[in-house]
Amino acid sequence: MDKVVYFTGCFSNYYDPEISKAFLWVMEKNGIDVIVPDQACCGMPMMANANLKGAKKNFQKIVRSLFEASEKIYPIVTTCPSCNIMLKNEGKAFFPSEEANYISERVFDSSQFIMYLDSQKRLNKDFGRIEIRVLYHNPCHLKVQNMEDTLKLLKMIPGIHVLGINRDCCGMAGSFGMKRGNYSFSYLIGSKVWRMVEELKVDAVVTECGGCGLQISSKNKIRIYHPMVLLKMAYSATPSGVH
Amino acid sequence: MIQTFMIVNRSAPRVLIFEPSSQEKRKYFASIYGRKKCSRKTLSEIKEELRGIRVKNRKEMDKNVEKFKKTLSMHGLFKIHMAPDPESLIKILKENTTGRGPISLNKSNVVLNEIRPYLKKAGFRSYIRYFSEFENFNSQKKFFTDYWMLPGLHEKNILETFDLEASIDLSKDGKGRDYISLLGVNAASAESGNIFFLQHMSNIKKDIEEASIIFFIVSTEKVLENDLEAKIQVSSTGIFGLESVILDLKPKEEEVFDFKSLPFTDKKREIHVIIFDNGRNGLLSTPFSDLLLCIDCRACARQCPVGQYVPQVKEFVYSPKNLLLLQLQGRIGPFELCLHCGRCEVECPVGIPIPELLWRAKIDYYEKKGRSITKIALDDPELLAKIGVFFSPLSNWVTRIPFVRLLMWLFPGIHFKAPLPSFSRQTFRDWYRRRKKNG
Numbered sequence: 107m108d109k110v111v112y113f114t115g116c117f118s119n120y121y122d123p124e125i126s127k128a129f130l131w132v133m134e135k136n137g138i139d140v141i142v143p144d145q146a147c148c149g150m151p152m153m154a155n156a157n158l159k160g161a162k163k164n165f166q167k168i169v170r171s172l173f174e175a176s177e178k179i180y181p182i183v184t185t186c187p188s189c190n191i192m193l194k195n196e197g198k199a200f201f202p203s204e205e206a207n208y209i210s211e212r213v214f215d216s217s218q219f220i221m222y223l224d225s226q227k228r229l230n231k232d233f234g235r236i237e238i239r240v241l242y243h244n245p246c247h248l249k250v251q252n253m254e255d256t257l258k259l260l261k262m263i264p265g266i267h268v269l270g271i272n273r274d275c276c277g278m279a280g281s282f283g284m285k286r287g288n289y290s291f292s293y294l295i296g297s298k299v300w301r302m303v304e305e306l307k308v309d310a311v312v313t314e315c316g317g318c319g320l321q322i323s324s325k326n327k328i329r330i331y332h333p334m335v336l337l338k339m340a341y342s343a344t345p346s347g348v349h
Numbered sequence: 350m351i352q353t354f355m356i357v358n359r360s361a362p363r364v365l366i367f368e369p370s371s372q373e374k375r376k377y378f379a380s381i382y383g384r385k386k387c388s389r390k391t392l393s394e395i396k397e398e399l400r401g402i403r404v405k406n407r408k409e410m411d412k413n414v415e416k417f418k419k420t421l422s423m424h425g426l427f428k429i430h431m432a433p434d435p436e437s438l439i440k441i442l443k444e445n446t447t448g449r450g451p452i453s454l455n456k457s458n459v460v461l462n463e464i465r466p467y468l469k470k471a472g473f474r475s476y477i478r479y480f481s482e483f484e485n486f487n488s489q490k491k492f493f494t495d496y497w498m499l500p501g502l503h504e505k506n507i508l509e510t511f512d513l514e515a516s517i518d519l520s521k522d523g524k525g526r527d528y529i530s531l532l533g534v535n536a537a538s539a540e541s542g543n544i545f546f547l548q549h550m551s552n553i554k555k556d557i558e559e560a561s562i563i564f565f566i567v568s569t570e571k572v573l574e575n576d577l578e579a580k581i582q583v584s585s586t587g588i589f590g591l592e593s594v595i596l597d598l599k600p601k602e603e604e605v606f607d608f609k610s611l612p613f614t615d616k617k618r619e620i621h622v623i624i625f626d627n628g629r630n631g632l633l634s635t636p637f638s639d640l641l642l643c644i645d646c647r648a649c650a651r652q653c654p655v656g657q658y659v660p661q662v663k664e665f666v667y668s669p670k671n672l673l674l675l676q677l678q679g680r681i682g683p684f685e686l687c688l689h690c691g692r693c694e695v696e697c698p699v700g701i702p703i704p705e706l707l708w709r710a711k712i713d714y715y716e717k718k719g720r721s722i723t724k725i726a727l728d729d730p731e732l733l734a735k736i737g738v739f740f741s742p743l744s745n746w747v748t749r750i751p752f753v754r755l756l757m758w759l760f761p762g763i764h765f766k767a768p769l770p771s772f773s774r775q776t777f778r779d780w781y782r783r784r785k786k787n788g
Contacts, residue, residue: 120734121770123777142781147731154714155728199705246690275654279688289764325770
């Protein structure tokens, strides 16, 4: 395997391209080419707003595109947990097809893929030291898939101290927490992770989900890192470390 | 536990009440000696067995109900009624309870969500007797403020520790106090006619022993083929639902009523069984048929992030599945506060895809009613993002002006305090394409 197909998701494409660039960089460090085929929104926000037709159009488009790009060989990797679960579970339940089943079986979360490389003894572990104290926030859409590969990944990087893990929902859920009628609910649900950040006095929060990151940083003004960004930093750091 | 469970084979149907066994027994099972002595099943084995039972009995729902009716009618102990909807159930109650005392309810989802609102409308006084059992409740700890932090109890050695607390012979004559008891059952056996309850306090047992009129409410999906299956279902309700019972553990003064002070009546004790469908049969041929696998354990409420904040909690027993069923029964609109986090599906012991079904119900609802402008405006964040990126950084500056935020609050309905992400000046995919083009 020397190639992966990358599904960027909207957040890292339109709002924080550093996540996608970091993923590309990390893959290159491991000798893996990244294919970025034509894509669109995964359809989850449309489903959440009861737009079945729109979701179907987008989902079928991306499934076809990813299926063709993977050439029935290459794995598909996402950096967004919600896109990941949409491609793995939710989408095929509503829009079943052979391609959807194929994608569902071969889609990886980025940290999961890194740990897969490690299990195959293919991971470049030439990490420098990053002195940082973090809280790991496990987004719901990874938690329900029982995925905590990021924690394993963080343990491999010298200098990263994981002071706490939050497995509870942050309350943002895409655009849910932004809506006029939901904001107060979202705030109540989010208060737990905000409290944790304050109590642990961490330097940053690590999470895979852009929406969770937005919610967490909105109150604490804390730095949010996607694990791929930290991994890129680790590859760039010297053994004596950068902060 | 299943192996050691003995069904008392008597001719007349009985009421079998199960409870979590004593702390000593749980400790014993948790010990190395206890583990060695019992051939305990893993949680996934229990789930698999339970799902198998539920799937089989869903297929035979009509057959089971017919057999259950036939078995009950053989003994002449009960008056059997069929209630296709709550209105007909209320009619049955009115016809059989004229001039009688208040109603004692158990904490059954079916009774509290599907029947109680109609009882109130019809003018019945009802109390949940469970809340009269808090005599020794520590007032310093009124409830768990942060119950999401409860340890995973069902992983902590309680798997085989639900015991038969009481086996009540209903054929015995007895005097009852002047009140009505309405009890939603956890399971019923078509073969024996036995009725099964899971009890947390002692309210169910007291009601069966004391009330002068008892109505057992058997929702159609709760009738199983035989006693063993019913026993497994009831134990599973305890195994997977115990934490959710604890979540609600707080006194409710308004539910307290002193049933013990009511006088004994001279009238003959009456026992009724109401087989209650309330739209369940209609679900069989729909994409929502998996809801009929539910055992009402409310495990789905355990990790629901919005559960503790949902206003419907005041009116209904909360669980994502309960709200979905109420929507399908036409009682409430779609559960708009669902975050679609998927935690309920993971918790469900029979694997009901609750988030998927909630989406389906929501889509069906809005296909008929039409979507709001806010929904239409926010359903394509990619389009908004494309516009934002095109005008970036101007778009970032504009969307932070208080007046613009106020306009956004009005349309499309973005809260003025909500955090908004900043649009990038160049999308990743554009950057990637240029990089590739330039080699």
